[in-house]
Amino acid sequence: MAGNRPKKSADPVTQPALADFKVGVDNVIFSVDTAQNRLLALLVMRQEEPFLGQWCLPGTLVRQGESLEDAAYRILAEKIRVKNLYLEQLYTFGEPGRDPRESPDSYGVRYLSVSYFALVRFEDAELIANGVSGIAWYPLEQAPQLAFDHNQILKYGYQRLRNKLEYSPVAFEVLPDVFTLNDLYQLYTTVLGENFSDYSNFRSRLLKLGFLHDTGIKVSRGAGRPASLYRFDANAFTPFKDKPLVFI
Amino acid sequence: MAGNRPKKSADPVTQPALADFKVGVDNVIFSVDTAQNRLLALLVMRQEEPFLGQWCLPGTLVRQGESLEDAAYRILAEKIRVKNLYLEQLYTFGEPGRDPRESPDSYGVRYLSVSYFALVRFEDAELIANGVSGIAWYPLEQAPQLAFDHNQILKYGYQRLRNKLEYSPVAFEVLPDVFTLNDLYQLYTTVLGENFSDYSNFRSRLLKLGFLHDTGIKVSRGAGRPASLYRFDANAFTPFKDKPLVFI
């Protein structure tokens, strides 16, 4: 075993000791409850030390032979059943001491977290409570204090979500196959706030771009004129792939 | 020692075996040679197996007690002496098998790479050749085949560089304290290509924003009317922090 201070190579041949890591994957999973206009993040309650009983992001440690993304999908599938989702890597947190399981003196194993960002459709995301002491969709503004540095990760994920919405067609990954322009608008306002654009301008701007295709089918939701159902045409979107700010 | 197939918990109490990691940091370091209008990436030649003698990104393994960012700064400082630089995390690559040092059968230690993106000022970046078998600023289009998955990382870094230029004031991190608007324009065209904007429009757009402040000092470079030296006012820039596309 190494002493509790690493030697910075007194002997020129001896390399300074490398750190050994366990790698965790933590997911920031968002969904939008358009009925109540709320942006939700999935939180689970920790069932073991450290931070027993405290809320945190759903996470897991990476297993032998498993890729980072596989681990992200695994933990996601353990917590919710969902048809459509969007997932991408967020950021990697690895400062020494970010996990209390690291013994502060002995330079033992380090815990690194590769965070992933996911967006799922709220209406068909079914929470799995299997032997978990707590799992919940938390409205973002009401998120409690989280274990580890997870508040920081959550905040970072929220920023990414807003950027993604503005620049890329993520929204269509979590909307149903056909949707009204109001569904789309609700999703945007819930995430970005009321004052990002007025509905009629949002509407005409998007339609002019030509990748939303009117199915002609009308759907009525209570009072008011029935809305057209639209379909996202991924093919017609390709020219806009690298263009900034298509959606705002 | 574990067998060469991990058991997926026959016993419900036994957890599936976790992977053990070494964590590497690989830097994509860019600089812009405005004199020759070339975008350069820093490459070094590997001095040990695997990939002995092949070009790769400057990287290192993270040591005990060292943060990821510290490791990124350490490897950078080992290769170049530089006054100003911009550095941020890029992406984390961790598929099993991405490093040949991982023994394919035995589920031994895994090698994960957290990549960092850096931009330095070419004119005052002094390469350190200390006992290195090769180190070079490679024009991006002429980059050779690199060790590991480093071509992929480099490509990813180039994309990030273009985005950063468009949305954030990174350019001023690598320009001298005072610079002409042409210096700035050259930097942009070198990275983004000739046809991103014409000079006079680029110029008036930026000046109108009000965070470039004319020092009044004129500087002459050969023939032609002398140019004004400008200074970037970080304070006056703050209102544009979160606004998209300030520079194009």
Add this chain to the structure above:
DNA sequence: CCAAAAGTGTTTAAACTACACCCATGT
């Protein structure tokens, strides 16, 4: 008929584009 939701159109200001043109310097 009225309220509510969907969808269209108009007006005004601002921004982008592509130039043409003037200015100050070295040779």
Add this chain to the structure above:
DNA sequence: ACATGGGTGTAGTTTAAACACTTTTGG
């Protein structure tokens, strides 16, 4: 004087923002 790079101005077009208006439904 003239080529060279720096800098200003403008006309024409395109977008953005605010908001009034029409259409179609449920009650």
